[in-house]
Amino acid sequence: MHADPKGVLTGVHFIDGDHAACEGALAAGCRFVAGYPITPSTEVVERFAARIPLVGGVFIQMEDEIASSIAIQGAVWAGKKVMTVTSGPGLSLMMEHVGLAAITEVPCVFVDVQRGGPSTGLPTLPGQADMMQVKWGSHGDYEIIALSPNSPQECFDLMIKAFNLAEIYRVPVFFMMDEVVGHMTERVAIPKASEIEVVERRWTDKKPGEYRPYAAGDDQVPEMVKAGDGYRIHITGLTHDERGYPAMNPATQDTLVRRLIGKIRDNADKLVDVREDGIEGADVVVVSFGITSRVAAAAIEMARHKGVKVGHLRLVITWPFPAVRIRELARKIKAFVVPELNMGQMVLEVERAVAGRTAVLSAPHAGGTVHEPEAILAKIMEAAQ
C-alpha cells in the first residue's frame, strides 16, 4: 500500500540526518514515539514532537529510556507503528526490552545515533561501536535486523525500509546512524506519498476463538491482532506456546527460539542489501558501512589512482550479515579491508565468513571523528601487496 499523505512532506529539503530520519518515520506511518533526550539523537524526537500534532498521533517524552522502549511496545498492541530514538547509554538501558520485543514479536524501530563510548564517552562525537551490542545485547537467543544509512537522504529512504521490515518479520529493527550522519545537512528529496510503498501490519483474518497468536505458517511469522478487538490475547515475555500461554519446558523453548531465529536466518538471502562498486576483477575489497563508507570511497579513489584494483562493498543492511556474498568474494580476491569507527566489530563477521580463505585487514578507529582517508588508503596498499 501507499504512504498516508498526512505524514509525507513531499519536496526537496536541506535538512540533517536526524530530521530526515524523523520524516522517514512519519512517511512510513509511524504515529507513536516515546523517547528520552540524548545527544546526538535528540533532534529526531524534537522534530517528531513538532510535527505529530497536525499529522495525528502521539509523542511522549518518558522518564527514561527503559520506559520509552516498552511504551512503544504497548502502543504496538494498540495498533500503532512505533519508534524510539536514542544513543549509546540509552541503548544500553533499552536492552531488556529488545528481548521483550524479540520474544513477543513486536514490530518496532529503535534508532541509535551512535556516539563514542563506552559509558558517557563522547556525547557529541561519532562512533560505530554499538554494532555488536544491537546484535547480541539482550540476553538469550534472538535475531534482529539493522540498517546503516550514510547520508540524510538514506536516513529518509532506509527508515521507510526499516519500518517495512519490522512489519514483515515482526522483529525489532535497528536504525544505526552515527553522530556525523545525524548532524550532516544535505539535500533530501521526499517523493509523493503515492510513490512510497509501506507495508501494512500482518493482520489476521481469523476470528476470535480460531486465532492463535503465535501460530506461524511456513514463513515462520505469526499474524497479529490488537487489543480491543475481542480476541482476548495473552502476551508474555515468558517462553510461550502458540496460544501465547506460558509453557516453560525444553520442547516449547526449542520450538519458539528456533522460529525466532529461523524467521531471520532462513530469510538472510532475501535481506541482503549491499552496494557494490568495482568488485569485478578487484584484488582488494573494502567492506564498510555508515559514515565510514563515505571516507572509504575517497580512499578507494586514491588507491585506484595508484593503480590498485580495489572494489567497495557497502553494507546497507548490516544485520543479518551477508556472509554468503563475502564468502564468494573470498575465493576471488587477495584481501578484504574493513574500516570502522570501533576497535574491530564487523571485521569479526567478515573473518567468520571468509574462514581463512583470504586475508582480512582491520582498520579500526576508536571514534570521536571519522578516519583520515589516508589511514584506509594505507591499509588498502598493505592489502594489495
Added chain:
Amino acid sequence: MSETETFGFEVENPVMPYLRQDRLPHIWCPGCGIGTTVNCFTRALTESGMNLDRVAIVSGIGCTGRVAGYMNLDSFHTTHGRAIPFATGLKLGNPDLKVVVYSGDGDLTAIGGNHFVHAARRNMDLMIICVNNFTYGMTGGQVAPTTPIGATQTTMPFGNFENPFNLPFLADACGAVYVARWTVYHVKQLAKAMKEGLAKKGFVFIEAMAPCPTLYSRRNRLGDGVDQLKYYKEKSKIVNGADTKDVGLAFQGDIIVGKFVDRDRPTWLDSMNEHYSKVFGERYVPYGVSHGQD
C-alpha cells in the same frame, strides 16, 4: 463465554467466566491474598457494566504479575517493573481502551518506582491495583520497599532496618486522582473501590494488603493466611478521607483503610488535546476522543 467447569457444584462460580480456565490451576499458595483481590476485581468488572473486550490488563513480574495471565481479557505480562510504561503506550495508542495495571508492591514501587511517580504526575488514565504483601514472593521472600521496620526477610535476616514507603502518601503526593487502601479482609470495600476506580478518569491507585503466608508470615512467625485476616480485622480502622501522610504501616500495627483521595484533574491526553486545540485552532484534530466505551 463458552461452557465453564463447575467442579461438581450445581452453580458455576461467578468468577469463572473472567478467567482463562485452560490456565488453571493457578500458581498461588494456599492462604495467599492475590486470588481474593482477583475475585474482587471480577465483581467490579461485572458491576461496572463495561464491555470486557475494551478492558486490557497489564502486569509486571512476580506473584501478582501472574494476574494478567489468568484474566480472560486482553492481557499483557511484561517485564519486571515496567507494566506502567507499557500500559501508558497501550492507552495512548488506543484511548478507547480501559487499561488496568495489576502488579505487586516490589514490581510497582521498587524497580518500577520511577514509572509510578511519573505516571501519577502526568495523570495518565490508568487504574493501578497494587497487591501489597510486603515481600518478594516469587523469588523467596526478600525485603521490599514496603517491608515494615522489624520484619525479617531473607535479605534482612536480622530484621528490616530500612524505612518503608507509605504507598497512599506516595501516590497522593505524585498527583493520583483516586487513592484507596483496603485489605483482603475488606472484600466488599475493595470490590467497590475497584468499581469506582474503573469509572474514574486519570491515575487511580488502589493498595490491597494481602497475606503471603509462605514467606512473609512464616518467616515472621505470624501464622497462616487466616491469622493474617484476623490481624487485618482486628487492627484495621476505616478512615475515609484520612490524610495520607498519617496512614503509614508499622510491623503488625494499626492499619488505616479507606478511600483517601477522590479528586479530578485533567488527564495527560485531555491536557494534550486541550493545549494543542488552543495552539493550532481548527487545524488540530483532537486525538483519541472518538467513541469512548461502546
